[in-house]
Amino acid sequence: MTIRETNPRHFGSRAARSEDPRFLTGQGRYVADLTNVGTVHARFVRSPFAHAKVISVETSEALATPGVLAVFTGSDWADIGITCVSSYPGFQSSRMPILAGDTVRYNGEAVAMVLADDEYVAEDAARMVFVDYEPLQPLVDIADALADGAPRIHEDWEDNVFVKRRFVSDGFQDALDAAPHVVTQKWEMARHSGTPIECRAVVATYEPGRDHLTVWTSTQIPHLIKSGLAAALGRSEDGIRVVSPDVGGGFGVKAQLYPEEVACAQAAIALHKPIRWVEDRREHLLTAHHSREHMHEATMAYDDDGRILAYGVEVRVNMGPYSVFPWTATMDTGMAMGILPGPYRVGEYSASGFPVATNKAPFGAYRGVSRPAACFTTERMLDQVARERGLDPLEVRRRNLLQSEDFPHRSIGGLVYDSGTVRECLELLVEWTNYEDLRVDQERKRADGRLMGIGVVPFIEQTAHTSQEFLQRGVPIVFGYETSKLRLTPDGRLIISASIHSHGQGLETTLAQMAADALGIGLADIRVEFGDTDQVPYGSGTFASRSAVLAGGAARLASLELRDKLARVAAYIFEAAAEDIVFTDGHVSVRGTPTRAMQLSELCRIVYQRPEQIPPGETPSLEVSTTYDAPPGTGTYTSAAHLAVVEVDAETGRVQIDDYAVVEDCGRMINPMIVEGQITGGVAQGIGSAMLEEFVYDDQGNLMTTTLMDYLMPTATDVPRVRIRHIETPSDTVAGVRGMGEGGAIAPGAVLAAAVEDALLPLGPVVVDRLPLSPERVLRYADRARSNGR
Amino acid sequence: MVDVTLTINGTTVSRSTTPRRLLSDFIREDLGYTGTHVGCEHGYCGACTILVDGEPARACLMLAVQADGLQLETVESLAPSPDALHEIQQAFQDNHGLQCGFCTPGMLMTAKALLADNATPTEEEVREQIAGNLCRCTGYSQIVDAILSVGPVVRETP
Structure with a gap:
């Protein structure tokens, strides 16, 4: 299903990016730029050991520090955690704690969360939390973890492998045996990560009167974070709003639900105050999920x-x-x-x-x-x-x-x-x-x-x-479609709300380029919004080289549906055939009859504000939500x-x-x-x-x-x-x-x-x-x- | 608490602050200029680069009290009006010299300083000068092109 405009103006052009002016003038809004009255600042106390028993966590000195409101430890939130179970047979599941309980399993794992009315005080107080550890043998390399007699990372596991999978084609061994030449070699790629220049950041607020939680977080996957938070916290999704504003680089690092996001949400609910955590670079290198090893x-x-x-x-x-x-x-x-x-x-x-x-x-x-x-x-x-x-x-x-x-x-x-x-x-x-x-x-x-x-x-x-693809991968959430919702305003401007996000990829511009030509409008008349789960349709987010194809495809399909409707209304007004209505440069006209024309904005105004002028049976709305899964x-x-x-x-x-x-x-x-x-x-x-x-x-x-x-x-x-x-x-x-x-x-x-x-x-x-x-x-x-x- | 008086983007401000407060936090959270971004807090990534008395400096490596009596310029000072861009900003847009925008303010301030020092830099000189500003998105070439494209007139009257 290849749909191409016969005469594209914006699709395919080297259009300047719509998002650039705000970034260039320092007016981007990243999570750390948000302010809330009465904000409480969070710092995490992190394990200096890769593997240890937590014997005790002493918080009294931290709590006695002026400005400190609360200290949470693993025992406070022992019943919440992040699990993600594969459907592959034999998968051994784990639960990532929000704050470690009786065992820490990596260097940097959070064991306590300190909340204070000042970020510097929170950092001071985090040093006043005294944790007594009993070090255990760390399993650092793959060989350590696979060694005979290696201790188990999770006590209830049979060994240290999440799941073992194997595929062998029928003739593989015969072909190997019969081959004239065989080369065997080991290859290694070091552990590293996307390391965006903006570290992670979370602001969480809770309104007890509405029993409503809002979590601003620098993420690529706002709706999935909402679903993940709902599961971790045992809350309904309608009581959670996740907002991912401008994101200073993602690269996959910001495509996971993190314990810190859950912790900030939980602390906001507990304290009824806005909670803010801005990760520092050391924490990022220690704990923002690594990759590639x-x-x-x-x-x-x-x-x-x-x-x-x-x-x-x-x-x-x-x-x-x-x-x-x-x-x-x-x-x-x-x-x-x-x-x-x-x-x-x-x-x-x-x-x-x-x-x-x-x-x-x-x-x-x-x-x-x-x-x-x-x-x-x-x-x-x-x-x-x-x-x-x-x-x-x-x-x-x-x-x-x-x-x-x-x-x-x-x-x-x-x-x-x-x-x-x-x-x-x-x-x-x-x-x-x-x-x-x-x-x-x-x-x-x-x-x-x-x-x-x-x-x-x-x-x-x-x-x-x-x-x-994702069905085959055995993931609990099958990432399929993405959705773009297009709305024309009564003054003829287009708003695209997309379930994906943009963190450098320029999708604010390219989604507009996908939708502009069908409606004959300029990129300056299109606004694209992402990241706020109360505003954008449900979807998976941005990862896996998919957003332009899926959300862009959805935007293109929705723009065609909007054009069809506008054409029917225009045809009724002009007493012409719908297929003769053309859309160019913000104008709607009848092909070959330039005198019968009006501005797109006028046509939009008529649909919304003069319902008696639109064809019987047409609804007075210009809003289309389309889902696309690239079959x-x-x-x-x-x-x-x-x-x-x-x-x-x-x-x-x-x-x-x-x-x-x-x-x-x-x-x-x-x-x-x-x-x-x-x-x-x-x-x-x-x-x-x-x-x-x-x-x-x-x-x-x-x-x-x-x-x-x-x-x-x-x-x-x-x-x-x-x-x-x-x-x-x-x-x-x-x-x-x-x-x-x-x-x-x-x-x-x-x-x-x-x-x-x-x-x-x-x-x-x-x-x-x-x-x-x-x-x-x-x-x-x-x-x-x-x-x-x- | 210590009294600090400084000039930021042409406006003189006085505040009382703690001696240990970082200049980056002071600019962002006390004065509200959130265009200055913080990426590492150890002076390496360059996202928080501002101009202090015209010279590029890492706002995360200075204390607010050290800026007493000094002239600061942040990214918010560049655009001549709310609906126009400075030529360096325009060059970044024209050359696709930014993606996520997080390193951009620091990169722009470094670019302004380097063009003020050297109106006609070579590509190698530009690369050397911006090597203290990390960008994770662009691969730098478009930033280099943007800086090289800024007209000599602008370069000479920063």
Whole structure:
């Protein structure tokens, strides 16, 4: 169902963003900017141990501090917590406490909440809460948790694995046994996270007279937070309003229900006062859900020509102690098992997934969820095949990639690729970047003793997947549709209320671009609202590269329905046929008869205020709410290919990224400027994953990287200019768009690891098997390459 | 409590404050200029960058009492009128130099200071100068382009 305007004015244009002026003038409204009379400030007392028994919590000194109103501890709220149970058989469930009870299970877990009339006093008083701990053996790494005789993170569990899942195709073992060549390798991606510049923040108010709770929180998923709060607090949803105002970056970190949100709500109910908690950066690095810590053990069987015969991967992910709402603890392993075959012809496949419970911080979403690790493993394996067979890495991809005629393709990982131009993306990238010349240049530099490397990676990305995908994932809430409600005002302006959110993606602009053309109105006459559950329709929120497709599609469908109604009214007034009514530049007219015209605002006024002038049977309203789930619900796929050129300094470990080029096909682009901004930003985060970012724990499970001087994010001198070209192959969704918010972040790890490995080749062969490529690690690879080369 | 008198965005204000109050909290919560954002409170991310006597400074690394007698400029000072943007702001919009908007005020103030110091910076100089401001959304190139695109006239009369 591709619906395209015959003469689009706004769809597809590089329109300036509607949201920019308020951000540029300091008038954005983030949670920490809200003020309420009589606000009480919250600070959390957090565990200095990764795993310990809580013997006692002494609060009297804190309570005696002038200005302190209350201190809550785990025993106060022992009966509330966050649970998220997967329907996969054998899933071992956990309950994330709001404040830890008798056991703390990660460094930074909250054990008490201090409330004071001043933020500084609250922080002082938090230091006056004395907790007596009895340390327990921490299970830090996956191997610790899986070791024979390891203590259990949760006493009632059989072991420390949330659920064990395995898929083996019928002919896998035979193909492996019969294959002429097999490569086996372990791959690791370090724990890191989205780390938005705005930390988390919550303001909660409670009105006892109405028994009504309002929670302002910096979240990507306001309605799901409302449902999660209702479940955790045992309240009805009509008594809860969640408002997510401007959000200073999400990237998945703000797509979980957090205990602090529940705690602030609970404290507001208990104290009948507004509660405010603004997270500090240390708390954020300690406790805002981490991501990405994957360990893969991969086996690939291939023939003499480098064609894949069988592929098997065991996926282990270090999940921390609790299953998170709404994703459960199975998201990363499940997605990896699905997408590891990638854009390749894989005849036989085996995958197993082990989300492992440990004493690290809980694990949630981060842009690209699991795909950066899956892409890393599969692409790195193909690079090994290339080296073993003496082939160019590009050639190995060409021999294994799915071809245009293979689409739609049911992958052996169980996904349905609706369409794909990954081959076309790769070939355009190769031609555009003069790949052959790059190889010549590389030879020249190698002759001069310089270590230049090239990485090239194609990938396919599932986007805007809805019910059919999430049903398979066994999550308790199946994320399907999104809804956009369109209202025309009596003066002819359009208000779009959407169930998604926007935290940098520019959806305030692109949803307007989706709706404007049908009604012939300008973007300045459209207001888009998000985030307030009392105002916007129910829906899941913004994650998984879905919002433009789903809420945008819904907005487009609703705009067409509004246009139909306006056309019927105009036709009645003009005594013309409805199909002859045209909408342009804020005017409504009869095609070919420019004298019969009126302003859109006049027509809207008539519908609302002159009911006697509208056709009998038409309702005097201009409000349409439309839901869209991008059938069949298995997702529409975006194709891309990335290429990087690096130069490595084997004496310092420094990796200079000399070029980074992307070709991407995300279908019809609503706004190419925004698409390019998303790609560039995604690549920058991917470069962080590849080169810099790592949550380092010591062997006792203490997080060592608790400032931004230890946890390094890319700066303007770390990120090169990303060159981008587009292919536009319409999808079958409304308006032919595909999701693309995450894509940029998926490939950089695989690309840059390949480039560094390639660069080091003159020193000797080495397998770059772990990210990030800090200078220290690059030096180790260089040393290993030299000793292998001897 | 300590009395503090300072000038912010051209207005002189006097307040009584605690000696330990951070300038960032003072600006945001006591004076109501919430355009200055706080991202790390340890002087690394640059979101709270303001101009103190014309020089960029981290509001989270100063105490309010240290600003006594000084001239402060925050992002709210840039736009010439409520319905117009400063050229640097306009350049950020034109070049898509912002996404979520959280780092933007600090980035704009850093940009203003760097253009005041160097009217015709190279790309490398711009990257060096803004390397103390973290942006998690854009990947920086569009911010660099925005700063480079600001006309020389504006650069010379900041």
